[in-house]
Amino acid sequence: MSRSLSHGRQVVAIPGPSAIPDRVLAAMNQAMPNIYEGDLVDISHTLFEDLPAIARTSGEPFIAISNGHGAWEMALTNTLSKNDRVLVVESGRFAAAWGAMATTTGLEIQTLPGDDRTAVDPNHVESALRADPNHQIKAVLVVQVDTATSVRNDIAAIRQAMDAASHPALLMVDCIASLACERYEMDDWGGDVTVAGSQKGLMVPPGLGFVWVNEKGMEAYKTADLKTGYWDWGPRAGLEGHYLRYCGTPPIQHVYALREAMDMLNEEGLENVWWRHERLANAIRAAVTAWSAGGDVSFNIEDEGHRSNAVTTVLTGDIDANELRRIAEQEAGLVIGIALPGFGNAFRIGHMGHMNPPLVLGVLGTLEATLLRLGARLPESGVGAAAACLASDLAKAE
Ligand SMILES: *Cc1c(COP(=O)(O)O)cnc(C)c1O
Secondary structure, eight states, X not given: OOOOTTOSOOEEESSSSOOOOHHHHHHHOOOOOOSSSSHHHHHHHHHHHHHHHHTTOSSEEEEEESOHHHHHXXXXXXXXXXXXXXXXXXXXXXXXXXXXXXXXXXXXXXXXXXXSSSOOOHHHHHHHXXXXXXXXXXXXXXXXXXXXXXXXXXXXXXXXXXXXXXXXXXXXXXXXXXXXXXXXOHHHHTOSEEEEETTSTTOSOSOEEEEEXXXXXXXXXXXXXXXXXXXXXXXXXXXXXXXHHTTSSOOHHHHHHHHHHHHHHHHHOHHHHHHHHHHHHHHHHHHHHHHHTTSSOEESOOOGGGBOSSEEEEEOTTSOHHHHHHIIIIIHOEEEEEOOTTOOSEEEEEOOSSXXXXXXXXXXXXXXXXXXXXXXXOSSOHHHHHHHHHHTTSOOOO
8 A cells, every 4th residue: 555646547758758649559459460461561551651741751761670779770871881971960969879879880970069958050060061072971960859958950951051061961860859749841951861760759659760761862872881681771662572661570569550640640730730749848838937937947958949849858956856756756646757867957848749738737737746845946837837828729719
């Protein structure tokens, strides 16, 4: 027996894996089908048909049975050759981790340093590329949203910077945290290779990695010499050999899950999905702004224009963030994201995917109670501010 308010359904608001809709969970609950013909193959084909629209591209989609790290490797090995140089545009933690993987894959990395509080400055990208007149840099690796800092980088501006330097490198974008949360226009913005995973905005359990490639990326594929048997796009590219699409047995439960999740995204409409994420993120930001008035709590990302709609990193000053997370989880049934190393007292709220006002207000209210329990000075209610913010987004009957 234990006395605690945490009984009831636990709410997990970490920046991935995100909440799985009941519809998606139910879709997965099926026995093994024939994997060579019939429904599964038909459903799987529709996934490949629908995937380009999610990244706003006419490029080719690939699915790896992997997490995001696997998709990173798939992107690198299919487009680059041993000792090629890549420019890693540092932004928080994840671009650097992608760069570290590039190193072990046989690439040479050049790092454009960034920091944990601000977005990538496109002018720095332009300067780095102008300093490479012989075009030794073959690819630029950048994250749209860094999940550690909660910064959102301006991908269109980074492409413009590359064009301003007249540099032919491929633009490779990590949208793992942001796809189906933040607006992303692969073709319009000039992404050549886009990477994502299933467990964030796409509302599917971890286990699928996605890569989208445009013609320029497919051209690079022809000469890339880092290809390996499993990741190689070549055998996966045709629609005839369904089995080869996954380089073997399909991830059956994930195929069902992704179909259901994409149906949900299509029913809502991608523009509306982005709108909902923005509005819910506005409510969360209204709460953090209100809390900030007391001086204990603050945003990690100072520039409002670069705060992500998928995740928010909150600094808690002298308030012990580990104790905050412990109380929230054990006493109140709310799991919030741990700060990644180097952030001091901080926590992260994941607000990607299957989220709505009751969830967001519940998360904020529980955090507010926990902050108060720890003695944080909160002269204004964050929950009140969030509710006021959401009020204008609730449509009234005419
Ligand atoms: C989650 C995440 C990753 C890593 O994805 P895994 O599925 O854990 O391998 C990479 N980049 C970003 C921006 C992420 O949010």
